[in-house]
Amino acid sequence: MSAPLLGQMMDVPLTLPSLIAHAARHHGSAQIVSRRIEGDIHRYTYRECEARSKQLAQALIALGVAPGERVGTLAWNGYRHLEAYFGVTGFGAVCHTINPRLFPEQIAWIVNHADDRYVLFDITFAALVDTLAPQCPNVRGWIALCDESHRPPMRTQVLCYETLLAAQDGRYTWPELDERSASNLCYTSGTTGNPKGALYTHRSSVLHAYAAALPDAMGFSALDAILPVVPMFHVNAWGIPHAAPLAGTKLVLPGKDLDGKSLYELMEAEGVTASAGVPTVWLGLLAYMRGAGVRFSTLNRTVIGGSACPPAMLRAFEDEYGVQVIHAWGMTEMSPLGTLSKLNWAQSKRPREAQRALLEKQGRVIFGVDMKIVGEDGRELPWDGVTFGDLHVRGPWVIDRYFRQESGSPLVEGWFPTGDVATIDPDGFLHITDRSKDVIKSGGEWISSIDLENIAVAHPAIAEAACIACAHPRWTERPLIVAVKRPGAAVTREELLAFFEGKVAKWWLPDDAVFVDELPHTATGKLQKLKLREQFRAYVLPTALAVEGCPFDPAQDAAKRG
Known part of the structure; x- marks a missing residue:
């Protein structure tokens, strides 16, 4: 048998620093706006973001962080956290976003399990770090995301982020990394037992960013201004910090204030066109808007996921405020995007209520994900919209195994069992009916x-x-x-x-x-x-x-x- 004929194309690796490099070079003046912990609004560009990300990479290398080692973050959605997304991964280290809303004992367990070398933290978490530090002996240092004038009084000896960056010149060239090397580490919520780590690769994260920006997914473009309410510590904010620079999208980062009034005012001030978050956040926003009698002037769509979007919420956004709701489903083990509720041409011609019946489901898969439902005997079940089955998925941004659980893979014949019970209708729309438990x-x-x-x-x-x-x-x-x-x-x-x-x-x-x-x-x-x-x-x-x-x-x- 003869050898296959190989193509003659450049072998350019898919890596995360290429995203911020692209944004800096081709969308250099596009804005990144952050409501800072210090209370003011910070505004700069993708070009400046890449420059500071390179300074961070230099600073971490100077501290002795090696490729493959983990650097943790305890931070809200802000420009310094975004710099960590690229500054940590850009030289081959792993960016480990940690959920500060977990119990301190869980956080300490996660930091130790990940073996984080340094942890970057917003100053709102100073007391939490004082609690964590004695429980995390392998952490070499804790880095406060602030300048010297805002360094909080703490028992723990900490480094200052801005001081570390100021010591570097930013004249740094992103190295060529293996696209299959680890880039990001995210842990599951751990509602039963200890959390489990999902270790993503540069390749999987870039492919996920491409998919997230597709028109039939979140649909980002350089014409948009996106405000991710979903935290950057929650499955990489559903990939938005990667997809936004890929598309050159204006990025608006809300910081710690996620109440309805704060979100509405920031959306209006910055001309936000798209957003994303979990239903509990939108409950607060809708309640504020109804009470204040205000409306959106620019917001036209929002992605709702994390848990099922109630149909009443979908109808409130669309009927009362003219905002398209994109119902989404995914999980940490999927980076996280799996399905989104977008209609095709033929479905858009159906009666309005028939359209809504589809949109209230979790939607169709995007390219890169495949799915099936199986019965108790493991056999695939029909897509009739009625038959319930256990949902299995596979794809290039779905995990093969959990971090530091090398002895066993959760896969079943090459498919990841999600733990969800679902139906799939003849249109290919997924409807999650329950978690199996x-x-x-x-x-x-x-x-x-x-x-x-x-x-x-x-x-x-x-x-x-x-x-x-x-x-x-x-x-x-x-x-x-x-x-x-x-x-x-x-x-x-x-x-x-x-x-x-x-x-x-x-x-x-x-x-x-x-x-x-x-x-x-x-x-x-x-x-x-x-x-x-x-x-x-x-x-x-x-x-x-x-x-x-x-x-x-x-x-x-x-x-x-x-």
Whole structure:
């Protein structure tokens, strides 16, 4: 057999410093605007960002950081954090973004597991660093992202970021790196057990950036101004800090103030056209806008992911404010983008409600990702929009194994099992119905907790809701709605339960509803159903009490209900 005929093209590696180099050379005057921790607005260009990123690379090399070693960050969305994205990875080290919203014990575990050599931190986290430093003996130094005048008083001896950069001349040439070498390290939220690390490569991150900027993905261009509300410590802000310089997009970084008023004012001041974030953030923004009676003048689209976007939120953005919602799904193990809800030409000609039925789903895959749903026997299931199955994915920015778990791969016949339960319809639109651990099995049939939650939050008196399974002597499990009322709103248990009638099959109807002041969330804004299940572990449904021979204690249940 003869050898294959090889092409005759340049072998230019796909590496992250090429993104900022491209932006500096071809979009050099495009702006990067940051609301700083110091309280003011900082404004500079991609050209200046690359120059300072090179100074950071020089500074870290001078400190003895070697290619392949990890440099951690504890920081909000700001220009110095962006410089770390390129200054750390640009000479071959690994940028490890750490979620500061985790418990200190979790953060210390992550820093030690990653074996971070240095950690860069925003000064708002000075007290956190004082707590972490004694628990992280292998960290050589902690670097405060500020100048000397803003250095916080601390027990821990720290270095000053601006002083380190000022000592370097910036005359540095990005080295040619192996595109398959590690670039970024992100850890999962760790809702069960210790967090797990996803170690990305330069190649996977650049390909992901290309895909994120596609018209049928987030659709960035040099005409846009993008404000990522999703934190840069949450799966690299969904790849936006990489995709924005690739496209030459104006980048607006909101810092630590993510309340509705602060976000709205920054969006308006900077002419923001696109944004991205989790549903909990948008709840606050919508509440502020409704209360203040204001509207957007430039924002035309937003990507909502991290957890399912309630249809009521999608309709509020589109009907009340004329903002297109792009529903997205992905995960840390996927860098994270997997699917986005964009219509094709034929789908855009369907009646409005048929279009919305598609857009309320998680959408179609973008090139680079493939997906399938499988049954308990591992066989692929049909794309009929009805059949539930375990969702598996694969692609060049999907992990092969977890960091420092070299002995075993999570892949099943080359596919990554996501832990989600989903349907896929004939249009190829994914609909996540549950996490596998959250799905409710009633009489051997599946009930989607997400679908029931979406109905609950569509009630005008409900701000947020979760649906969990409760034990039942006849059906094994039945759904319980745990809801938070809107401020000043009134709704009874009976009224909320009646709201579900006619919207789902009768056997899907929740058996009970309870009201709480707030729901628990993970550090990335997702509903923490594990805590809810623990909180309501002994809860007895009224339908369970009605079953003859019920093993539950009615007196205990009555006492619990108060």
